[in-house]
Amino acid sequence: MTPRVALVTGAGGGLGRAICRALADDGVTVVATDRTVELMDRLDDCRRVALDVTDAASVRAAADWVRGEVGRLDVLVNNAGIIGYFPVAEADPEDVIRHFQVNTFGALRTTHAFLDQLAATRGRVVNVTSESYRFRTPFQPYQSTKLALEGLSDVLRRELAPIGIGVTTVRPGAIETELFRAMASIGPPADGSRLAAPFARFARALERRPPKRVSAPEDVARVVLRAATDRRPRAHYEINNMLALRIAAVLPSRLADAAVARILR
Template sequence: MANSIRTAIVTGAFRGIGAALAKRLAADGFRTVVNYASSPTDAESVVAEILANGGHATAVRADVAEPEAVRALFDQAEAEYGPVDVLVNNAGIIKLSPLAEVTDEDFQRMIAVNLTGSFNGMREGARRVRDGGRIINLSTSIIGNYLPAHGVYVATKAAVEGMTHVLAKELGSRGVTVNAVAPGPVATELFFAGRSEAFIQRLIGDIPLGRLGEPADIARVVSFLASPESGWINGQIIKANGGRN
């Protein structure tokens, strides 16, 4: 990534952790593509903040569950800013339910966004991220805790971790590193949805640092993985969870 103009795509970057990742990479000097599926106002707000702070960003709509949309996302990124150096597969959803009560619709949608979406990104990234670039996937530290009501979500993220390890070996000869970040509980709208205050307080009690994470905590890790300094880190799952597990 010696070229002074560097380009990054962040999927699901319209709010929460994704928005923080896009803002941080833009602050690091990346021309950043803020991907969204259905929230153009939120995505444009992220872009506006980046531009106001002197960065470069554009919002691009694409449902990562659709292969053609992911190809078009790369096409637009390349047309706007040139070859892609960093891909962050952040887009994800969660629906909490005991396994026996998971609906077919919720199962299929989590598979579509979390697993198929990440696969679509990794496949396209493997073909089009520049030599020496970075592919960074988002997993979860719930893997290892296996909390009730998180079964399908955990399954999708465990599959993403498996592909992360394999793709790292497949792209190593090109100097492209592939890693995943596994956040612990982070104070976002996605995290709070469907969880009781009592449940949240129990989670906080399990964290040695005594607090929920903030999106900026995850952004700092992704910033490092996107930088030249991380060049010897490859095929790793990095837990950013305050020491919870």
């Protein structure tokens, strides 16, 4: 059964646009959201409204807009995300916290704000996480933010099931989007960094060993569509996940740490 109305966060990015179009092509009324309406200028077939997932007032205003202008919500797709590469220990903690605000707590804010509307339709929340949550490498908070989102999704799925709201995650591997291309433009850390040398080796390792398989946004969007519309949705959907990451995730910490240390030496 195809839901009637879906809201997508982070709709101005490559994956967000693809998700909006996949849903719209399936007959869903799509509310595309991002920090500004201008970021979504290529989504003329969608309703568009500004929504900053880090701003509780902005999220509440968008929820009020959907209630007043659209009248219902069947699916919430939490897709907004950012990525950055830098020494986490030396960065301003607020910069690290911002990644959690967008990638993790943004999904919590939107779920909370739209809860009444989702309860009314016995709707569904789809959280876009990442296969990288399995193994946290140094110099990026992204993987930890997705690990936290996986945990929150489990909590919400079990908590909201009794009132008929489903919660599922989509775990893509590498996607050809702006986030993936950020790997090619990693700058040096701040002057005087104690970690400049290992960070440089980390950046060179990423450059030498890019992912061999990279999904098109449209392919991931089709998986999100399944997660949004399957009659009996799975708890987790995966696309283009790497066997190497699965293996690394179950290694004893001592061996995993040693493998990372070899890269940074």
